[in-house]
Amino acid sequence: MTSKQHPDLHIEEERLDFTKRYIEVIVKTAETSKDQFRRIMQEMFGDEDWQESGRYTELLTTANFFDMSKAELENLKKARGKPYFARVDFTRDENQQEEVLYFGKTSLYQRESQEQIIVDWRSPIANLYYEGRIGPVAYEAEGEHFSGNISLKRQLMIEEGELTEIRDIDLTTTDELLQDSLAKSSSNRLTEIVSTIQEEQNKIIRADLNKPIIVQGAAGSGKTTIALHRISYFIYQYKETFDPRDLMILAPSRLFIDYISEALPELGVEKAKQFTFSEYVQFAIKKKLTIVPDKKLIQLLENKSEETQTAAWASGIKGSSTFKKVLDYFVGEIITRFFPSEDFYCDKYRLYSSKKFKKLLVDEYWYLPVYARVDKLKKILQSQVRSKKKIMLARITDTYDQKIQSALDKKGNPAVRKEYVSKCLDKKAERTADIQKAISTCVKQYFKHFEKKTVLEYYQELFSNPENLVTFSEGGINIEEAHKLCRYQSGLFIKKNYELEDLGPLLYLYALLFGVEKDKRARNIVIDEAQDYSFMQLQALKTASDTDMFTLVGDLAQGIYSYRGLEDWEEVHHSIFPRATYTELKKSYRTTVEIMNEANKLLELLPYRFPQVEPVVRHGDRPKFIQRINSEWGERLLNEMKTMKEQGLRTFAVIGKTAGDCREAYRVLQEMDEKVTLLEEEASIPKDQLVILPSYLAKGLEFDGVFAISLNETYSKQNDLDIKLLYVVMTRPLHRLYFIGEKASDFLFEE
Numbered sequence: 001m002t003s004k005q006h007p008d009l010h011i012e013e014e015r016l017d018f019t020k021r022y023i024e025v026i027v028k029t030a031e032t033s034k035d036q037f038r039r040i041m042q043e044m045f046g047d048e049d050w051q052e053s054g055r056y057t058e059l060l061t062t063a064n065f066f067d068m069s070k071a072e073l074e075n076l077k078k079a080r081g082k083p084y085f086a087r088v089d090f091t092r093d094e095n096q097q098e099e100v101l102y103f104g105k106t107s108l109y110q111r112e113s114q115e116q117i118i119v120d121w122r123s124p125i126a127n128l129y130y131e132g133r134i135g136p137v138a139y140e141a142e143g144e145h146f147s148g149n150i151s152l153k154r155q156l157m158i159e160e161g162e163l164t165e166i167r168d169i170d171l172t173t174t175d176e177l178l179q180d181s182l183a184k185s186s187s188n189r190l191t192e193i194v195s196t197i198q199e200e201q202n203k204i205i206r207a208d209l210n211k212p213i214i215v216q217g218a219a220g221s222g223k224t225t226i227a228l229h230r231i232s233y234f235i236y237q238y239k240e241t242f243d244p245r246d247l248m249i250l251a252p253s254r255l256f257i258d259y260i261s262e263a264l265p266e267l268g269v270e271k272a273k274q275f276t277f278s279e280y281v282q283f284a285i286k287k288k289l290t291i292v293p294d295k296k297l298i299q300l301l302e303n304k305s306e307e308t309q310t311a312a313w314a315s316g317i318k319g320s321s322t323f324k325k326v327l328d329y330f331v332g333e334i335i336t337r338f339f340p341s342e343d344f345y346c347d348k349y350r351l352y353s354s355k356k357f358k359k360l361l362v363d364e365y366w367y368l369p370v371y372a373r374v375d376k377l378k379k380i381l382q383s384q385v386r387s388k389k390k391i392m393l394a395r396i397t398d399t400y401d402q403k404i405q406s407a408l409d410k411k412g413n414p415a416v417r418k419e420y421v422s423k424c425l426d427k428k429a430e431r432t433a434d435i436q437k438a439i440s441t442c443v444k445q446y447f448k449h450f451e452k453k454t455v456l457e458y459y460q461e462l463f464s465n466p467e468n469l470v471t472f473s474e475g476g477i478n479i480e481e482a483h484k485l486c487r488y489q490s491g492l493f494i495k496k497n498y499e500l501e502d503l504g505p506l507l508y509l510y511a512l513l514f515g516v517e518k519d520k521r522a523r524n525i526v527i528d529e530a531q532d533y534s535f536m537q538l539q540a541l542k543t544a545s546d547t548d549m550f551t552l553v554g555d556l557a558q559g560i561y562s563y564r565g566l567e568d569w570e571e572v573h574h575s576i577f578p579r580a581t582y583t584e585l586k587k588s589y590r591t592t593v594e595i596m597n598e599a600n601k602l603l604e605l606l607p608y609r610f611p612q613v614e615p616v617v618r619h620g621d622r623p624k625f626i627q628r629i630n631s632e633w634g635e636r637l638l639n640e641m642k643t644m645k646e647q648g649l650r651t652f653a654v655i656g657k658t659a660g661d662c663r664e665a666y667r668v669l670q671e672m673d674e675k676v677t678l679l680e681e682e683a684s685i686p687k688d689q690l691v692i693l694p695s696y697l698a699k700g701l702e703f704d705g706v707f708a709i710s711l712n713e714t715y716s717k718q719n720d721l722d723i724k725l726l727y728v729v730m731t732r733p734l735h736r737l738y739f740i741g742e743k744a745s746d747f748l749f750e751e
């Protein structure tokens with residue numbers, strides 16, 4: 001029903017008018033002076049319409065401005081055009097009083113009357129909107145118990161401050177707002193979905209904030225979106241105690257960070273740090289490294305040479321839990337290098353036994369990074385010297401004073417006595433100087449023998465001895481493999497290069513040996529596309545940040561980096577995040593039924609059991625195959641795009657299997673004078689332009705219309721990687737999917 005026909009139209013319009021004016025009062029007052037509050041109130045509400053209403057008098061008599069934080073004010077300003085999106089009428093059992101609640105992206109209330117003008121979508125009571133049905137409801141949320149009755153659930157569409165539509169939801173109506181929202185065209189950027197969050201998504205957003213969470217979600221199930229909403233919810237819940245800058249979002253590429261950039265301020269989470277894994281590791285270990293471009297995936301697609309196989313194999317080993325064992329063992333061995341061979345002496349005084357030193361190093365300070373333990377022991381010895389300094393010096397003085405005294409007491413030749421006393425005085429001065437010197441140098445001397453190396457030196461050392469790799473892995477790596485791995489690594493080190501797969505072990509080693517500085521550690525980490533992380537990477541992040549507060553979202557069916565990433569969640573769940581809640585999302589919100597049905601067929605070709613993805617019921621055209629003849633395909637593509645544009649669609653992508661096919665497509669389309677952009681890793685996505693990108697870069701992104709192309713490259717059923725890549729491509733479009741190739745079987749179709 002449009003707003004004009006709704007029986008409550010007048011009530012809702014008046015409410016909106018009131019809310020908008022009240023926001024203006026708050027904003028204006030904050031921008032001028034608090035003393036002006038009453039005057040502004042009169043100005044905003046003093047016109048005839050409002051003077052007649054009882055509400056105006058009430059407002060004025062109770063008017064009393066209260067301070068808002070800068071952030072709250074900013075949120076309120078942002079909310080001016082759309083202060084809320086839903087209304088719920090709820091009667092609590094305990095007092096039988098009906099509350100009329102308006103939910104929006106921020107909260108606003110009148111302090112005196114305690115009336116909530118807008119309730120934040122992240123407050124516990126907003127669960128009534130996301131999960132409650134008309135009728136009796138009862139549930140717990142963050143320790144609060146709700147029981148009562150919902151008599152009205154209403155969605156309110158407001159655009160630029162105007163009420164455009166009112167929709168009452170009851171048991172029988174399907175969620176039209178969701179359908180509308182999904183039917184819209186994409187903007188090339190991720191947006192917030194607060195008004196249409198679904199029950200299963202809401203559960204993840206609000207799942208226990210003190211526990212890690214792992215979400216296996218189908219393509220388009222809203223993983224990225226939900227992860228960002230969960231951050232927003234987290235920041236809201238802990239606004240008093242948690243600095244948003246302690247939150248870190250790890251994304252697969254800068255392209256992806258650009259893609260989510262719009263949703264961040266909308267959700268108030270723009271202060272969270274955003275990194276790629278590679279950027280973060282270099283930041284944390286304070287070293288700028290030369291990382292060789294990650295060509296393995298492409299090489300695996302293009303050729304199966306032994307070199308490529310070795311590279312992929314080495315990646316797998318360096319990311320495995322076996323390698324964690326190697327590093328743990330290695331660090332254990334490094335610690336023994338700090339076992340002193342002798343007790344600690346200052347001059348002739350034994351101040352600390354080596355046994356005690358070892359005990360502290362290994363047992364007492366086990367929780368500290370190795371070098372921090374050594375530093376701690378240094379301080380202990382220094383304080384030991386300081387505390388014994390007086391005694392040591394006093395002993396010297398006493399000894400020589402006694403000698404002198406007894407010489408003076410003796411009768412005898414005065415000349416001899418004099419000489420003896422003078423010698424004693426000299427000796428005393430000499431010994432005192434010795435002790436003074438020893439006091440200032442003994443600690444330094446004692447530690448002089450201990451090594452001081454950088455994390456890179458240690459890492460390179462690890463690969464200098466194949467036998468050690470076998471021992472450290474307790475047989476997990478055999479001697480041939482160890483030799484092969486060492487050879488592979490030395491090929492990198494000679495050129496002062498590292499590869500992405502070295503970063504997990506490096507970070508882990510750094511954390512254990514030196515510890516990541518506090519201001520470089522995150523207290524809460526959100527990882528998107530988590531299936532592409534290796535065991536070692538996740539373990540390293542956990543150890544480095546000293547917390548298990550992670551949100552991991554990913555989809556194993558899109559695990560195109562499985563040679564180095566994860567094949568299942570089990571090991572990660574059990575060994576790294578045992579406290580984690582594991583959840584699955586099977587519904588897809590992005591794609592139409594017709595497209596998803598085709599994509600689902602690919603999952604059946606994979607050797608693992610992936611559940612079929614259930615699309616939210618939204619129909620569209622069936623995917624279309626266009627036969628490629630010479631370069632005339634370019635024209636057909638542009639024609640189809642023109643038609644789509646006429647139908648209101650706005651974002652389009654040509655997705656090739658590899659960069660090679662993309663370059664070829666770029667050449668053809670550019671010649672036709674079309675404005676196209678070839679996307680490289682670090683680029684940002686231009687708005688309203690046709691973009692060409694390879695399949696592996698398209699992961700996580702979405703477009704209204706997608707042209708999957710096969711020019712020189714085809715997809716093969718024999719290769720799981722090909723199947724997964726094609727699956728990624730086919731799950732990118734919101735509305736239309738085209739295949740352009742020589743024959744349908746190039747895209748793994750029967751016909």
Ligand SMILES: Nc1ncnc2c1ncn2[C@@H]1O[C@H](COP(=O)(O)OP(=O)(O)OP(=O)(O)O)[C@@H](O)[C@H]1O
Pocket residue numbers: 178181182191193196197198201217218219220221222223224225226555558589590699700701702731
């Ligand atoms: N509850 C919802 N209401 C409206 N739109 C939604 C909802 N949930 C998801 N979407 C939309 O579905 C699309 C897919 O969401 P998103 O990109 O977060 O999914 P994903 O699981 O991360 O996908 P992928 O696996 O491809 O990375 C987005 O356009 C998002 O806005």
